[in-house]
Amino acid sequence: GAGVSQTPSNKVTEKGKYVELRCDPISGHTALYWYRQSLGQGPEFLIYFQGTGAADDSGLPNDRFFAVRPEGSVSTLKIQRTERGDSAVYLCASSSRQGSEQYFGPGTRLTVT
Amino acid sequence: DQQVKQNSPSLSVQEGRISILNCDYTNSMFDYFLWYKKYPAEGPTFLISISSIKDKNEDGRFTVFLNKSAKHLSLHIVPSQPGDSAVYFCAASALGTGNQFYFGTGTSLTVIP
Numbered sequence: 001g002a003g004v005s006q007t008p009s010n011k012v013t014e015k016g017k018y019v020e021l022r023c024d025p026i027s028g029h030t031a032l033y034w035y036r037q038s039l040g041q042g043p044e045f046l047i048y049f050q051g052t053g054a055a056d057d058s059g060l061p062n063d064r065f066f067a068v069r070p071e072g073s074v075s076t077l078k079i080q081r082t083e084r085g086d087s088a089v090y091l092c093a094s095s096s097r098q099g100s101e102q103y104f105g106p107g108t109r110l111t112v113t
Numbered sequence: 114d115q116q117v118k119q120n121s122p123s124l125s126v127q128e129g130r131i132s133i134l135n136c137d138y139t140n141s142m143f144d145y146f147l148w149y150k151k152y153p154a155e156g157p158t159f160l161i162s163i164s165s166i167k168d169k170n171e172d173g174r175f176t177v178f179l180n181k182s183a184k185h186l187s188l189h190i191v192p193s194q195p196g197d198s199a200v201y202f203c204a205a206s207a208l209g210t211g212n213q214f215y216f217g218t219g220t221s222l223t224v225i226p
Contacts, residue, residue, distance in 0.1 A: 004156070033214075042117070042202050042216030043157065056212045091156055099208040101147055104156030 002026070004105035006092050012111045013082055021077040021108045025094030032075050033102060034067055035091040043091055049075060050098060082112045116140045117205050119217035127225050132190040134220050136203035139184065143205040143215075148177060148188045151200045151219070160201075161188070193224045 005024040013019050025032050030051055035043035045059040049069045057067070064082075069075040079086055089109050093102035118137045126132045134148075144165040149157035163170040163177045163186070170177050176189045190197055200219045206212075 031212075033212075035216075040218065042119075042204075042218050043214075045213045045215070048212040050212075059213065093156070098212060099145065099206065101159040101162055102214065103159065104149075106154065106156050 004092055004094055004103055006090075006105040006108050008108060009106065010109045010111075012113060015082060015084060015112055017082050019079050019082055019110065021079075021090050021110070023075045023077070023092030023094075023105060025073065025075070025092070026103055027073075029094035029096050029103075030072070031095045031098050031100075031102075032069060033093045033095075034075070034077050035093065037089045037091055037107070039088075046077070055098075079110075082110075084112045086110060087112045115218070116143075117203060117215045117217040119201075119203060119220050121220050122218070123221040123223070125223045125225060126193045128195055129192045132188075132193045132197065132222055132224070134188040134190075134201050134203075134222065136186045136188075136217055137184060138186075138205050138215075140205070140207065140215075141184070142207040145206050145208050146177070146179060146186050147204045147214070148175075149202045149204060149216075150197075151202060157202055190222075193222075195224045195226050198222055198224050 032049040034046040048056040052072045064080045067077045089107040091107045093104045095102045147162040148160040151157040179186045204214045204216045206214045
């Protein structure tokens with residue numbers, strides 16, 4: 001069965017540009033998480049979806065970051081006016097229910113130049 | 114404020130011996146703990162979990178121990194194999210109070226053949 005997929009695998013963008021990162025969770029998984037991982041750090045929580053709604057977005061660093069999951073499956077993380085400090089690996093994970101173990105995608109490496 | 118800490122950034126072990134990876138946490142509300150394994154250029158892979166009602170959980174060569182009074186958990190791998198060489202993250206959550214999983218900074222394990 002297919003795992004969590006993320007596209008693109010790598011994204012290089014210029015400071016100030018807008019980017020979208022896509023996540024396809026495991027089919028049937030209702031919970032979806034976005035994390036950000038900087039070099040030498042563990043994954044840092046950004047936002048959690050249960051179905052279509054963002055149940056917890058307390059980890060989003062500021063209002064330049066936004067995520068959607070309109071049909072309760074695919075999710076898109078959107079970053080406006082990118083800054084060099086946004087450079088990191090963005091990980092998506094899904095789980096069959098809230099609080100259970102999460103299955104991660106391979107991540108999107110974002111580099112802001 | 115790092116609520117989950119892995120104080121050993123790296124560990125080397127001979128093949129066949131025991132690997133012990135340690136993790137400390139500060140939030141007494143955490144009641145569910147997980148270990149993930151990560152290879153380069155891949156997302157973390159779930160390994161084993163434990164809830165706070167237990168002090169030990171075993172799955173094949175992997176055993177997780179939880180000491181709630183010390184706010185400490187450890188992962189034992191025995192016997193260690195070269196394929197176990199990876200970065201190991203511990204994670205914790207408070208299931209009743211939120212959806213966030215807090216990750217440590219990881220320990221890089223090298224199993225020497």
